[in-house]
Amino acid sequence: xxxxxxxxxxxxxxxxxxxxxxxxxxxxxxxxxxxxxxxxxxxxxxxxxxxxxxxxxxxxxxxxxxxxxxxxxxxxxxxxxxxxxxxxxxxxxxxxxxxxxxxxxxxxxxxxxxxxxxxxxxxxxxxxxxxxxxxxxxxxxxxxxxxxxxxxxxxxxxxxxxxxxxxxxxxxxxxxxxxxxxxxxxxxxxxxxxxxxxxxxxxxxxxxxxxxxxxxxxxxxxxxxxxxxxxxxxxxxxxxxxxxxxxxxxxxxxxxxxxxxxxxxxxxxxxxxxxxxxxxxxxxxxxxxxxxxxxxxxxxxxxxxxxxxxxxxxxxxxxxxxxxxxxxxxxxxxxxxxxxxxxxxxxxxxxxxxxxxxxxxxxxxxxxxxxxxxxxxxxxxxxxxxxxxxxxxxxxxxxxxxxxxxxxxxxxxxxxxxxxxxxxxxxxxxxxxxxxxxxxxxxxxxxxxxxxxxxxxxxxxxxxxxxxxxxxxxxxxxxxxxxxxxxxxxxxxxxxxxxxxxxxxxxxxxxxxxxxxxxxxxxxxxxxxxxxxxxxxx
Numbered sequence: 001x002x003x004x005x006x007x008x009x010x011x012x013x014x015x016x017x018x019x020x021x022x023x024x025x026x027x028x029x030x031x032x033x034x035x036x037x038x039x040x041x042x043x044x045x046x047x048x049x050x051x052x053x054x055x056x057x058x059x060x061x062x063x064x065x066x067x068x069x070x071x072x073x074x075x076x077x078x079x080x081x082x083x084x085x086x087x088x089x090x091x092x093x094x095x096x097x098x099x100x101x102x103x104x105x106x107x108x109x110x111x112x113x114x115x116x117x118x119x120x121x122x123x124x125x126x127x128x129x130x131x132x133x134x135x136x137x138x139x140x141x142x143x144x145x146x147x148x149x150x151x152x153x154x155x156x157x158x159x160x161x162x163x164x165x166x167x168x169x170x171x172x173x174x175x176x177x178x179x180x181x182x183x184x185x186x187x188x189x190x191x192x193x194x195x196x197x198x199x200x201x202x203x204x205x206x207x208x209x210x211x212x213x214x215x216x217x218x219x220x221x222x223x224x225x226x227x228x229x230x231x232x233x234x235x236x237x238x239x240x241x242x243x244x245x246x247x248x249x250x251x252x253x254x255x256x257x258x259x260x261x262x263x264x265x266x267x268x269x270x271x272x273x274x275x276x277x278x279x280x281x282x283x284x285x286x287x288x289x290x291x292x293x294x295x296x297x298x299x300x301x302x303x304x305x306x307x308x309x310x311x312x313x314x315x316x317x318x319x320x321x322x323x324x325x326x327x328x329x330x331x332x333x334x335x336x337x338x339x340x341x342x343x344x345x346x347x348x349x350x351x352x353x354x355x356x357x358x359x360x361x362x363x364x365x366x367x368x369x370x371x372x373x374x375x376x377x378x379x380x381x382x383x384x385x386x387x388x389x390x391x392x393x394x395x396x397x398x399x400x401x402x403x404x405x406x407x408x409x410x411x412x413x414x415x416x417x418x419x420x421x422x423x424x425x426x427x428x429x430x431x432x433x434x435x436x437x438x439x440x441x442x443x444x445x446x447x448x449x450x451x452x453x454x455x456x457x458x459x460x461x462x463x464x465x466x467x468x469x470x471x472x473x474x475x476x477x478x479x480x481x482x483x484x485x486x487x488x489x490x491x492x493x494x495x496x497x498x499x500x501x502x503x504x505x506x507x508x509x510x511x512x513x514x515x516x517x518x519x520x521x522x523x524x525x526x527x528x529x530x531x532x533x534x535x536x537x538x
Contacts, residue, residue, distance in 0.1 A: 031284020086182030108332025193262030245384030273322030396420030
């Protein structure tokens with residue numbers, strides 16, 4: 001009874017404290033309140049377009065700003081990831097039309113909602129202003145607009161890296177994303193190499209169309225005070241412009257060759273409707289040919305193909321039959337019905353992708369393969385990291401160490417079991433959890449310490465938590481028939497399959513890609529035995 005009480009106390013503390021360390025942050029709502037800082041200047045005196053003809057461009061110097069969303073002041077994590085978002089709107093700029101259905105701004109409801117949501121999940125986020133405007137009669141003018149937007153996204157990345165300490169972020173966990181034209185900014189600022197230039201970015205007409213400069217040349221503000229924000233303009237060429245990952249919502253690229261060569265690349269998660277008439281998911285002119293002089297761009301379908309060919313890490317989601325901004329918006333503002341069913345799914349997939357990119361290296365777990373009940377045994381991370389804590393989970397026993405998040409723990413196994421599992425995840429300074437390392441230990445009897453009992457039935461789930469698929473390893477003492485059932489938190493069976501077991505290990509792969517996230521039970525039943533294990537689907 002004492003051991004059961006002790007186990008309940010350990011599980012209770014894990015639910016209250018270690019659960020926060022074991023990877024719940026960044027995957028769902030983590031904070032009830034956040035902080036929002038409006039109109040933070042990140043690049044000064046950027047030449048913004050007032051008007052353009054076929055031969056001229058008229059500009060004025062403009063300070064570019066962003067809205068920054070952060071977790072509450074009570075947040076103790078000092079190495080947080082940041083997600084920089086750019087709004088849609090087709091680079092269109094009509095005087096006095098900002099914030100209307102015709103012109104996108106950083107106040108667009110969709111990017112503001114995305115930034116707000118991810119900040120509640122534990123990220124630092126930003127919705128940025130970038131330069132707009134082009135001459136619809138000039139294809140080169142539209143390309144120059146894309147170049148300006150990409151320059152501004154690059155500046156935003158360097159702004160956060162230069163001021164990482166002010167925002168308590170990890171400069172190695174900077175992500176970018178955007179909707180429509182904003183996705184163009186994110187993609188081009190990442191995949192165009194430092195040495196490459198869009199031909200249209202050079203001076204086109206002497207005096208009248210100035211050289212826009214290299215892609216990563218915009219100076220940024222280096223902060224000297226925080227709220228109120230003050231600082232000076234610096235080149236920030238000592239920090240990198242390339243993010244750790246990209247979320248591209250219905251975006252495209254002007255030249256697929258940029259993805260195939262050069263040094264500037266990042267993993268990307270992409271979303272696109274197959275009936276998008278604004279930005280074709282294959283290759284076509286944007287706006288479905290309405291802007292007749294617009295150059296061809298290649299959307300998610302073609303980018304996915306190139307990234308597959310060159311083994312570039314990415315994840316792609318196509319929405320069959322859906323159009324532009326299919327999460328329920330029109331040029332960045334919600335339709336009367338508001339965000340639709342796609343909205344939450346897109347956020348979940350975006351956060352999951354970024355989370356996987358942030359994961360630390362899985363630990364290597366060392367410990368005994370056979371153990372005696374009611375005896376302490378030590379399990380150790382063989383490759384400990386000085387900045388990591390560790391989340392341990394024990395099945396068939398209990399942690400008896402006074403410190404439960406160190407690289408070493410002591411475990412006491414129960415008398416009643418025939419097998420035990422010890423699992424460990426590494427938790428970095430951002431509270432991101434690695435994949436789990438698992439150790440299986442057979443529990444011997446106290447009567448004969450030299451003989452290991454063959455367990456009647458045992459299961460092991462890999463990976464756990466799982467995404468899309470999970471391997472169920474079943475250990476059986478004889479050839480027999482078995483039933484595998486997957487039961488959700490409401491007790492409903494969502495999967496049933498009959499399989500023959502062989503002596504030793506049998507592996508069955510569960511296809512779980514269509515199941516919602518949550519906690520499930522994997523139940524394996526034979527004629528005489530039944531065993532259950534918890535599975536987390538993320």
